[in-house]
Amino acid sequence: MTAGSPRNGTENERDGPRRIKSVCTAATVIDVIKQQQGGSLTDISQELELTKGTVHTYLQTLVDCGFVTRENGEYRLSFQFIALGEHVRNETDLYMAGHSEVDALAERTGEYAHLIGEERGRETVLYESRGEFAVAMDYHLRMRETPQHLHDTAAGKAILAHVPTDRRDEIIANQEFERQTANTITDAAELRETLADIRERGYAVNDEEEIRGMRAVGAPVLGPDETVVGAVSVTAPTSRLKDERFRTEMPEQVMETANLIEVNLETARFDS
């Protein structure tokens, strides 16, 4: 991930649109702190290719701005991100319209239920609710920390299936379908077929495509203007999600929840 930027400096103002270089650098600093889970000035400046003096100035600035804190010699991302995240969440209509319904779904099924949003071809967990029997906490914890690709989850495929054609092509083109398990779909053509099926049926499944032993069912949530705004899904161990329950019962429950959320979106007005 650290690759990216061209060796700036001497002669690379070829054509790209104008950007604020220092802001990009600051973003990289934040990313390094995230990746390394905090660290000393020396740690961080070694990871970036910048002088300690330079990185020091960046870190001081980020501390001043409240994005980073220092605690006995270690820099780490500040709690401000928690508050900002909460703010973004509460601004998101899908979250406001859907979190209670997802709670109900988790309760009814006893498993993990998720409300998923999409941005830049990645999915973000907007809300998670744990049913009584929910398993794989660690996995879900990681899910929430990083926007995931769309090709190997039920919610992701449900969203991808309903995104406008041009955007779908763009996402599929710019993304490598990393193999997670034997079942992961890594072929673009196969993925397209699956997506057509999903549009047909109205729901998506994830049959141990991301984690061995885990299945999931996901349904898209369409906004008032028929564009997809996100998805709902339930994830459970294969042993508890098979046959009828996997093929009929769970899809019905997930789609029902998605439908309820759609109604909430139509009905409610989420004023500023």
Next chain:
Amino acid sequence: MTAGSPRNGTENERDGPRRIKSVCTAATVIDVIKQQQGGSLTDISQELELTKGTVHTYLQTLVDCGFVTRENGEYRLSFQFIALGEHVRNETDLYMAGHSEVDALAERTGEYAHLIGEERGRETVLYESRGEFAVAMDYHLRMRETPQHLHDTAAGKAILAHVPTDRRDEIIANQEFERQTANTITDAAELRETLADIRERGYAVNDEEEIRGMRAVGAPVLGPDETVVGAVSVTAPTSRLKDERFRTEMPEQVMETANLIEVNLETARFDS
């Protein structure tokens, strides 16, 4: 909040330590977007005192870096903040050690229970759990979106009471105690007395000092090295939190929870 920075530009490099100006500007842009709940280029550039051209470059940069998205002509903060917030949360020992205990507390009391962390003299909600009878959702929603002052909440006072003396003095000196209700403590001397009491008793109360009709009880959580790492609190309408329950029962439950969390902190190893 937008005040702050000295009129940079002509002649203010008097003495302050060196900072990256563009990063500060970008932080302001983010803050404006947060405050205005998104907006057009024109909106945002009017709020800042910068040319549209300049702000345009900043916004493009922030979009590239993934902090901002554009959706039909409106810029808003991206879902990335949700993921980053989650990451910070999961890195925080207090959260890992305490969220289940707070769930239990909310269940036992039937009210809102919170796990609070402190940073830069402000409190951040690390975790919130709603008991069966919990009320005032909107208020708690706002609480989660912005780090609060420490003088008018139970958790805040519990933390402030146990912070090292020098830091406490610094926080009290640099903070204005905004009056929220008739009961808000706005006098530094009075606050100091209250804090001494709190250290004595081991818990803090908030008797309609922030919201009329709402009371709260908070207890500090001390880390392995005896420094305060945060607090636990329960908030309830005054009608359900009075007499014995307010003075004895609830403090005991909150302190017990805080104690359990302390034990978890001592015991568990939260490896990177």
Next chain:
DNA sequence: CCTTAAAATTTGCAGATATCAAACGCCGGT
């Protein structure tokens, strides 16, 4: 307590870059 090494912070300087103004392009409305 003193010595030494490592880490953090500060500073001068030269080259890179952010900012403004102004021009341009793109709509939607009349």
Next chain:
DNA sequence: ACCGGCGTTTGATATCTGCAAATTTTAAGG
């Protein structure tokens, strides 16, 4: 077709950034 508002691009210059190296602080031993 004309106008007005909004977004985008661009050239030029004053300003800021980033390196290197000096200085201070902190930590570790002896």
